Amino acid sequence: MIRALEPDDLAPATYAWDVHATGLRVRVGRNRMAVDGLDLAFGTGVHGLLGPNGAGKTTLIRALATVLRPTGGSLELLGTSASTVDLRAVRRRIGYLPQDFGYYRRFTVREFVEYMAWLKEMPGREIPDAVQRAVERVGLTERAGDKLRTLSGGMVRRVGIAQAIVNDPRVLLLDEPTVGLDPAQRLRFREMLRALGTDTCVVVSTHLVEDVAAACDDVTLMARGRVVFQGDPAALAAAGTDEHPGDSAIERGYSALLGPAGEGSGW
Amino acid sequence: MTHASDTLIARYVAGDDTIHADVLWGLEAHLSACAPCRARLAAVGDPAVTGVVDGVWESLAPRLAPVPRTRYSPRVVPAVAAWAISVVCLGLLAVLLHASSGGFPLLLPLSPVLPVLGVYASWARGADPAYEVVAATPRAGLELVLRRTLGVLAVLVPVLTAVGLLTGTSLGVALVPALAFTSATLALGSVVGVRRAAVALTGVWAAVCLAPPVLLDGSSYLSRPELVPLWGAAFVVGAVVTLLRRDAFGRLPFSVN
Numbered sequence: 137m138i139r140a141l142e143p144d145d146l147a148p149a150t151y152a153w154d155v156h157a158t159g160l161r162v163r164v165g166r167n168r169m170a171v172d173g174l175d176l177a178f179g180t181g182v183h184g185l186l187g188p189n190g191a192g193k194t195t196l197i198r199a200l201a202t203v204l205r206p207t208g209g210s211l212e213l214l215g216t217s218a219s220t221v222d223l224r225a226v227r228r229r230i231g232y233l234p235q236d237f238g239y240y241r242r243f244t245v246r247e248f249v250e251y252m253a254w255l256k257e258m259p260g261r262e263i264p265d266a267v268q269r270a271v272e273r274v275g276l277t278e279r280a281g282d283k284l285r286t287l288s289g290g291m292v293r294r295v296g297i298a299q300a301i302v303n304d305p306r307v308l309l310l311d312e313p314t315v316g317l318d319p320a321q322r323l324r325f326r327e328m329l330r331a332l333g334t335d336t337c338v339v340v341s342t343h344l345v346e347d348v349a350a351a352c353d354d355v356t357l358m359a360r361g362r363v364v365f366q367g368d369p370a371a372l373a374a375a376g377t378d379e380h381p382g383d384s385a386i387e388r389g390y391s392a393l394l395g396p397a398g399e400g401s402g403w
Numbered sequence: 404m405t406h407a408s409d410t411l412i413a414r415y416v417a418g419d420d421t422i423h424a425d426v427l428w429g430l431e432a433h434l435s436a437c438a439p440c441r442a443r444l445a446a447v448g449d450p451a452v453t454g455v456v457d458g459v460w461e462s463l464a465p466r467l468a469p470v471p472r473t474r475y476s477p478r479v480v481p482a483v484a485a486w487a488i489s490v491v492c493l494g495l496l497a498v499l500l501h502a503s504s505g506g507f508p509l510l511l512p513l514s515p516v517l518p519v520l521g522v523y524a525s526w527a528r529g530a531d532p533a534y535e536v537v538a539a540t541p542r543a544g545l546e547l548v549l550r551r552t553l554g555v556l557a558v559l560v561p562v563l564t565a566v567g568l569l570t571g572t573s574l575g576v577a578l579v580p581a582l583a584f585t586s587a588t589l590a591l592g593s594v595v596g597v598r599r600a601a602v603a604l605t606g607v608w609a610a611v612c613l614a615p616p617v618l619l620d621g622s623s624y625l626s627r628p629e630l631v632p633l634w635g636a637a638f639v640v641g642a643v644v645t646l647l648r649r650d651a652f653g654r655l656p657f658s659v660n
Contacts, residue, residue: 201539203655223652227541234539238532255540255547299536 142175151215154307154337156202159209162192162199172361173209182333184352185341185367187391188394192361194235196312198257200339201232204396214306228257231305235312237296241285245276245295248284252299259389270302273328297325301332308338314347326351349386351375357393363395406438407433418448477621483551486524487558490517494562501570512579513564515584516608521555522588523601528655530598535655544653545646550584573633584608588640595649 155178162171170192185193196205199211202223211218216226239248249270253263271280276296284292293316300308314322329351332338342348348355349369357365357372365372369386375390407430414428422430430605434440491512526548537543559581567577568590584604592640 198655202653203535203538205654220502223653224541227539230539232536232539235537237536238534240533252536252540255542257541296536361532 141359147216151212153179153212153395154214156212157203157209157340160196160206160207160211162195163207164195164204170197170361173178173364174358174361176356177361179336179341180333180335180338182329182338182340182380184348185339186343186345186348186357186390187358187364189343192266193358195361196337196358197232197309197341198234198358200307201230201234202227203232224257228303229299230305233296233300233310233313235315237293239292241282241293242283242338243270244281245285245298246280246289249302251300253302256303258303259390266302268306270298274298275324276325288317290321294321295319297328303313308332308336310338310340312342313340314342316382317360322347324335337349345386345390347382349384357390359394365368406437407443409443412440412444413447416444416449416452441563483521483525483554486521486555490521490558490562492518493646494566497566498569505611512612514581516556516605518559518581518585518590519601519604521609522552522557522585522592523597525551526592526652527554527597527601538653538655545649546587548652552589554583556585573628576628579631579634579638583637583641586638588641590641590648593651595647 143387145310155176157176160171160176161169162176164170173191174196177306185196187193195204199206199218200213202213202218206219211227213228216223218226218365240251243251246267249267250263253266254260258266268277268280271277276291276294278297279287279291284295293313296308298311300310314325317325329338329340333351333353340347340352352369354366354368355372356363365375370394372389373385374389376382376385376390376392378388380388380392381390382388385393410515411422411426411430415427524530531537537547551614560578563577563581564573564574568575587598588600588604594600595603
């Protein structure tokens with residue numbers, strides 16, 4: 137895939153990690169610390185965020201997307217502190233798919249992705265080609281002229297992925313991207329993740345253990361706002377024994393590491 | 404100029420290597436200069452050649468097709484359209500009522516809350532379905548809020564001006580309170596979120612309008628020209644607070660979960 141190189145791409149990086157958090161704390165509402173003392177260091181590759189509902193995955197991704205301000209600790213994105221006021225330069229190089237991906241029903245696929253490219257301050261003459269590439273990449277070329285309200289849930293999810301990658305982001309944040317995709321689409325999505333992970337720092341949050349096993353280079357397991365485990369999928373699988381609940385090695389590792397917390401609050 | 408014979412062209416297409424080098428050179432020089440002969444060359448269908456050529460065209464075609472351009476570049480939030488239509492309708496209604504009964508134009512007491520609703524429709528979480536993806540982009544923040552607010556004012560100001568002129572109300576009375584409420588929405592919105600700011604300001608305005616002194620005195624209470632400088636001051640204060648709090652617009656409101 138050919139694209140023009142920006143000065144930012146050629147400049148030597150002055151930071152060691154694309155995403156670097158130390159002791160990160162993010163408050164949600166008046167007094168709940170959804171992320172409470174978290175250390176992370178992500179570089180190029182696909183990084184899975186795994187954990188039960190309410191573990192703080194979405195809050196963490198929102199903080200990484202710079203829409204929530206860190207309450208404490210430090211968070212550096214591409215070498216810039218996420219607490220600074222002017223985040224424009226950093227945001228231009230981030231792609232973000234939120235968990236509840238809202239969209240304009242009357243826009244066509246192409247209009248919506250184009251609008252997002254404009255919001256990401258891409259140069260006007262590059263926008264049509266970049267939009268075409270992004271739409272082709274998620275396999276929606278034939279539906280590009282259709283209004284979003286005519287698309288199925290899985291297709292809307294793919295539009296969400298297209299808008300996230302339209303600016304060739306350096307850091308790509310995907311919150312539950314496989315929700316609503318059918319099995320075949322999930323396979324294709326994992327393939328795309330692996331391709332993106334060769335030159336991008338991809339952070340994927342999911343509660344589907346098999347997504348992590350199939351597509352991630354490393355896994356961060358979260359519970360109650362903290363990191364419980366960090367390592368590659370094989371290490372996660374190795375943590376479980378036959379006595380732990382789960383249908384696959386990774387699921388058993390997941391339950392072993394989370395302990396009683398993993399079995400959920402009353403479910 | 405003599406043209407190449409059909410036989411020669413056929414032999415050339417078939418790749419006949421018994422053609423003399425000087426004839427071949429002359430033929431190619433002629434073909435590059437002569438469109439009719441090129442057309443005859445193209446008409447000679449050697450399956451071995453046309454197969455390859457067609458194959459190449461087929462594989463190139465998708466990449467050569469021009470990328471379709473959209474008819475327009477959407478720049479406003481859909482909810483604003485509904486708001487704009489209602490403002491225009493209210494304007495028409497106000498002028499018609501004034502013409503038929505001669506009373507105080509209905510729109511003017513409403514004028515301060517109209518931009519509040521407009522700003523709500525164009526920015527608030529809940530009114531803008533794509534709020535979260537938009538908030539994470541570099542253009543989000545003060546620039547985008549101001550663009551959308553200007554869009555709201557671009558509809559509202561002409562309507563209020565027209566109503567003011569047609570009903571003989573001074574422009575200061577018609578416009579300045581609306582502008583003051585616009586900047587107040589943004590200023591308060593930067594602290595508690597635009598949705599809460601809109602609800603609060605609409606509530607305050609309803610309370611003021613329904614308060615006994617105003618009800619007794621009719622809407623004329625609001626049209627006092629001596630209040631216009633106060634409204635103007637409120638506008639400036641709101642604008643300054645918005646500017647100082649501009650960082651807030653690029654983030655999700657504090658209360659999200």
